[in-house]
Amino acid sequence: xxxxxxxxxxxxxxxxxxxxxxxxxxxxxxxxxxxxxxxxxxxxxxxxxxxxxxxxxxxxxxxxxxxxxxxxxxxxxxxxxxxxxxxxxxxxxxxxxxxxxxxxxxxxxxxxxxxxxxxxxxxxxxxxxxxxxxxxxxxxxxxxxxxxxxxxxxxxxxxxxxxxxxxxxxxxxxxxxxxxxxxxxxxxxxxxxxxxxxxxxxxxxxxxxxxxxxxxxxxxxxxxxxxxxxxxxxxxxxxxxxxxxxxxxxxxxxxxxxxxxxxxxxxxxxxxxxxxxxxxxxxxxxxxxxxxxxxxxxxxxxxxxxxxxxxxxxxxxxxxxxxxxxxxxxxxxxxxxxxxxxxxxxxxxxxxxxxxxxxxxxxxxxxxxxxxxxxxxxxxxxxxxxxxxxxxxxxxxxxxxxxxxxxxxxxxxxxxxxxxxxxxxxxxxxxxxxxxxxxxxxxxxxxxx
Amino acid sequence: xxxxxxxxxxxxxxxxxxxxxxxxxxxxxxxxxxxxxxxxxxxxxxxxxxxxxxxxxxxxxxxxxxxxxxxxxxxxxxxxxxxxxxxxxxxxxxxxxxxxxxxxxxxxxxxxxxxxxxxxxxxxxxxxxxxxxxxxxxxxxxxxxxxxxxxxxxxxxxxxxxxxxxxxxxxxxxxxxxxxxxxxxxxxxxxxxxxxxxxxxxxxxxxxxxxxxxxxxxxxxxxxxxxxxxxxxxxxxxxxxxxxxxxxxxxxxxxxxxxxxxxxxxxxxxxxxxxxxxxxxxxxxxxxxxxxxxxxxxxxxx
Numbered sequence: 001x002x003x004x005x006x007x008x009x010x011x012x013x014x015x016x017x018x019x020x021x022x023x024x025x026x027x028x029x030x031x032x033x034x035x036x037x038x039x040x041x042x043x044x045x046x047x048x049x050x051x052x053x054x055x056x057x058x059x060x061x062x063x064x065x066x067x068x069x070x071x072x073x074x075x076x077x078x079x080x081x082x083x084x085x086x087x088x089x090x091x092x093x094x095x096x097x098x099x100x101x102x103x104x105x106x107x108x109x110x111x112x113x114x115x116x117x118x119x120x121x122x123x124x125x126x127x128x129x130x131x132x133x134x135x136x137x138x139x140x141x142x143x144x145x146x147x148x149x150x151x152x153x154x155x156x157x158x159x160x161x162x163x164x165x166x167x168x169x170x171x172x173x174x175x176x177x178x179x180x181x182x183x184x185x186x187x188x189x190x191x192x193x194x195x196x197x198x199x200x201x202x203x204x205x206x207x208x209x210x211x212x213x214x215x216x217x218x219x220x221x222x223x224x225x226x227x228x229x230x231x232x233x234x235x236x237x238x239x240x241x242x243x244x245x246x247x248x249x250x251x252x253x254x255x256x257x258x259x260x261x262x263x264x265x266x267x268x269x270x271x272x273x274x275x276x277x278x279x280x281x282x283x284x285x286x287x288x289x290x291x292x293x294x295x296x297x298x299x300x301x302x303x304x305x306x307x308x309x310x311x312x313x314x315x316x317x318x319x320x321x322x323x324x325x326x327x328x329x330x331x332x333x334x335x336x337x338x339x340x341x342x343x344x345x346x347x348x349x350x351x352x353x354x355x356x357x358x359x360x361x362x363x364x365x366x367x368x369x370x371x372x373x374x375x376x377x378x379x380x381x382x383x384x385x386x387x388x389x390x391x392x393x394x395x396x397x398x399x400x401x402x403x404x405x406x407x408x409x410x411x412x413x414x415x416x417x418x419x420x421x422x423x424x425x426x427x428x429x430x431x432x433x434x435x436x437x438x439x440x441x442x443x444x445x446x447x448x449x
Numbered sequence: 450x451x452x453x454x455x456x457x458x459x460x461x462x463x464x465x466x467x468x469x470x471x472x473x474x475x476x477x478x479x480x481x482x483x484x485x486x487x488x489x490x491x492x493x494x495x496x497x498x499x500x501x502x503x504x505x506x507x508x509x510x511x512x513x514x515x516x517x518x519x520x521x522x523x524x525x526x527x528x529x530x531x532x533x534x535x536x537x538x539x540x541x542x543x544x545x546x547x548x549x550x551x552x553x554x555x556x557x558x559x560x561x562x563x564x565x566x567x568x569x570x571x572x573x574x575x576x577x578x579x580x581x582x583x584x585x586x587x588x589x590x591x592x593x594x595x596x597x598x599x600x601x602x603x604x605x606x607x608x609x610x611x612x613x614x615x616x617x618x619x620x621x622x623x624x625x626x627x628x629x630x631x632x633x634x635x636x637x638x639x640x641x642x643x644x645x646x647x648x649x650x651x652x653x654x655x656x657x658x659x660x661x662x663x664x665x666x667x668x669x670x671x672x673x674x675x676x677x678x679x680x681x682x683x684x685x686x687x688x689x690x691x692x693x694x695x696x697x698x699x700x701x702x703x704x705x706x707x708x709x710x711x712x713x714x715x716x717x718x719x720x721x722x723x724x725x726x727x728x729x730x731x732x733x734x735x736x737x738x739x740x741x742x743x744x745x746x747x748x749x750x751x
Contacts, residue, residue, distance in 0.1 A: 064501040182635050188602040258588035
């Protein structure tokens with residue numbers, strides 16, 4: 001408990017450390033906490049890239065390791081110095097005037113501490129830049145009952161894996177909370193983290209950053225968008241700026257993709273970090289789609305919505321300007337730049353949905369195999385969204401371009417199998433479909449002039 | 450073989466106290482076997498085909514409880530008061546419903562209960578589905594993507610196509626079941642440590658019954674009853690001899706006469722070789738070791 005000089009009419013409202021830790025760690029799920037630590041490594045990589053003037057992240061790596069006994073993350077992304085440790089890395093909240101990493105993703109000043117207190121009861125942070133090296137060891141149980149909100153900073157251990165010769169950061173939690181230890185031991189959790197990093201850090205991985213989870217290297221993925229004669233994605237570039245703040249650049253892309261329901265929806269990234277992927281909720285335009293369709297729209301392998309892809313990229317040198325929430329798990333819907341962007345997303349979505357409905361109608365009429373519009377789409381080429389920079393309207397060919405012969409309509413009916421078999425023999429055809437066609441043609445011959 | 454495993458449970462507790470739970474079929478052959486061979490008295494058959502109910506009732510050999518609902522409905526609701534021998538003999542390749550069934554059993558089972566799970570491992574339907582789609586759409590989702598979409602985080606995203614059929618699928622299926630059990634037990638332990646159980650695998654089989662099939666068998670036990678588990682001496686099971694990994698059970702193609710000819714010589718006195726008569730060596734194979742376990746019910750009944 002903290003001691004202070006309290007007057008008779010004063011209430012000591014200072015928080016206890018255990019309350020504070022409880023509140024701090026409550027609002028972040030375990031998997032997002034791991035992502036926060038990876039984000040910090042990414043920021044280190046971004047700083048290095050800026051300092052060295054290199055194009056990408058080649059040569060830089062982050063290793064994430066966890067199991068029932070401990071958690072560890074280590075990188076070679078430049079580390080941070082004592083000054084940074086003292087002024088923000090170990091403070092709760094980012095003080096005004098603290099040095100900001102341009103275009104950073106770990107901006108709330110709370111990610112690392114939140115993750116470490118969430119994972120366990122004993123942790124060590126070691127970091128080394130080319131000029132400085134230090135470590136902070138926190139035995140949480142002891143710290144909780146000691147007065148004062150400070151952490152001792154010391155020299156690096158002898159056997160530290162980072163140093164001024166190999167600058168980077170190593171964070172280790174060696175006493176895990178039981179429920180955390182339990183989850184870290186599940187293969188499902190490991191697979192989940194692997195997939196999360198793959199999608200949330202997609203852009204950095206594609207720019208050369210090597211990330212591994214328990215020794216498994218996370219490979220790059222690319223969102224596939226389709227282009228063809230008369231079919232191309234729509235792109236719009238916007239810029240917003242709050243007075244005397246850094247501007248925010250926004251790029252919105254809408255497109256048709258492969259018929260993969262898990263990938264359908266909106267992807268939103270802030271400063272390269274994916275916040276929402278394949279989102280199909282009311283938060284993004286998908287909700288409006290459902291409103292208009294008057295039902296829940298669930299993309300499946302065989303409906304047109306499986307092909308919708310929407311992407312939004314927010315970028316700003318000042319990471320407090322982009323519209324993410326504090327846990328980077330969603331957008332801050334109250335943010336005015338998000339709201340303005342949202343209006344554009346809805347507008348841009350409309351022509352794509354219209355085209356997909358046309359595609360659906362064509363398939364209804366001709367069947368999936370025979371639909372000329374579907375054949376056109378499945379024979380399209382795949383491109384990467386990263387290359388789409390210039391503002392362009394979404395274009396898709398009208399159904400009328402593909403009319404093959406006369407308009408068709410499907411006839412469908414049931415008859416007892418015994419009877420169908422009689423006609424199969426009579427007309428010498430193989431299938432029920434054959435019987436339908438043969439009997440129709442036969443009747444038509446009698447009546448058509 | 451399951452009979453052998455079941456028999457050994459007598460060291461854990463009296464077999465008349467156990468309940469056998471299985472998936473019916475009109476023949477009730479497993480029920481007949483367990484009742485006649487080791488005197489099992491409490492039995493529950495889970496049968497999802499409600500339309501054949503009358504036929505089942507007519508064919509019930511003795512007083513067996515039958516629940517005409519899918520296992521996903523029965524397993525969460527049935528009683529776990531007794532120690533049980535549960536054999537989930539699925540006909541199809543692994544699905545999430547099967548994994549949930551197994552998790553349900555693990556979360557409720559009483560110490561000393563045995564769980565056996567059999568699945569088909571010829572090929573997952575995602576393969577033919579993907580092939581059908583690929584012919585029309587080169588960008589359609591692959592078999593691995595479809596399987597991963599069904600299974601979620603249970604499988605890594607770098608799953609290979611080879612693991613989706615034949616014996617690799619069998620191995621993957623057994624591993625998925627074991628993981629599901631372990632995770633369920635872990636959650637059980639965290640929620641209620643005094644109620645915690647461990648799971649010990651006993652054996653795994655691979656066999657071909659038209660299609661490739663695989664079975665895994667294991668026992669749940671409370672650490673406090675570990676001595677009873679040891680007394681079962683599961684490691685002594687004859688067919689485990691050179692084990693490590695799954696045991697392949699061959700299905701020899703022999704006539705009934707040939708089968709009898711070989712069977713007459715068994716058990717072989719030490720040093721004696723099996724006289725094969727005119728039976729090809731390939732067919733007779735491991736007969737001496739496996740003969741007691743061949744699922745040749747026609748032979749048992751005649």
